[in-house]
Amino acid sequence: MNQVIKRIAEGSNYQNLLKRIATFWCFKSSRDLVSGKVSSWGLTRAEDASTAELKFKGGDVPAVDVIIDNYFPDQDELLISTVSTLAHMGDSYSPGASWVLVQRWEDASPRALANIAAIYEANGDFFVVLRVYNECTQGDGLIAGATSSLAGLQLTLSAVQLRVEPDIQLLALREIGFTPLHKTGAVDGSATFTLLI
Numbered sequence: 001m002n003q004v005i006k007r008i009a010e011g012s013n014y015q016n017l018l019k020r021i022a023t024f025w026c027f028k029s030s031r032d033l034v035s036g037k038v039s040s041w042g043l044t045r046a047e048d049a050s051t052a053e054l055k056f057k058g059g060d061v062p063a064v065d066v067i068i069d070n071y072f073p074d075q076d077e078l079l080i081s082t083v084s085t086l087a088h089m090g091d092s093y094s095p096g097a098s099w100v101l102v103q104r105w106e107d108a109s110p111r112a113l114a115n116i117a118a119i120y121e122a123n124g125d126f127f128v129v130l131r132v133y134n135e136c137t138q139g140d141g142l143i144a145g146a147t148s149s150l151a152g153l154q155l156t157l158s159a160v161q162l163r164v165e166p167d168i169q170l171l172a173l174r175e176i177g178f179t180p181l182h183k184t185g186a187v188d189g190s191a192t193f194t195l196l197i
Contacts, residue, residue, distance in 0.1 A: 083119035159189025
């Protein structure tokens with residue numbers, strides 16, 4: 001990628017360099033999307049997943065019971081794989097490491113801070129187990145303690161707020177919208193979550 005940017009810079013004769021690189025990259029990305037060169041961008045797919053296993057209702061994984069009860073009520077068994085890395089809308093998500101702002105489409109619920117605890121795939125649908133920190137959400141749907149600027153949205157939570165027991169929710173990916181957040185931790189146990197705009 002550095003070589004591509006160097007060639008763009010050389011072609012601009014180093015005049016108005018940032019604008020030239022941004023404009024060229026925009027056109028290149030558009031052309032690649034239209035031509036099909038990067039047609040998989042934005043698709044939801046498992047980048048890394050276990051082999052699908054036949055799981056039975058009442059087994060040792062509680063999430064399987066919720067998936068079967070809520071989404072496949074006429075079945076007692078289901079082929080389910082555990083997803084380690086999910087590609088969704090151009091971003092990658094991994095259980096335990098990914099933090100998101102989540103909102104349900106159906107009831108237009110307020111956005112909430114959540115950590116992705118697990119991801120499953122069954123019958124071509126993806127399901128996420130979320131640790132939702134509802135106490136961070138104010139009544140008007142804004143994130144409590146969030147500040148926004150031209151650089152993006154920032155939310156800082158103390159160590160005490162992060163120790164509060166989150167709500168555990170299992171939802172189909174098609175039912176929710178979420179935005180990735182970058183988490184940085186501090187020595188005192190607090191954390192800052194940043195959404196780059």
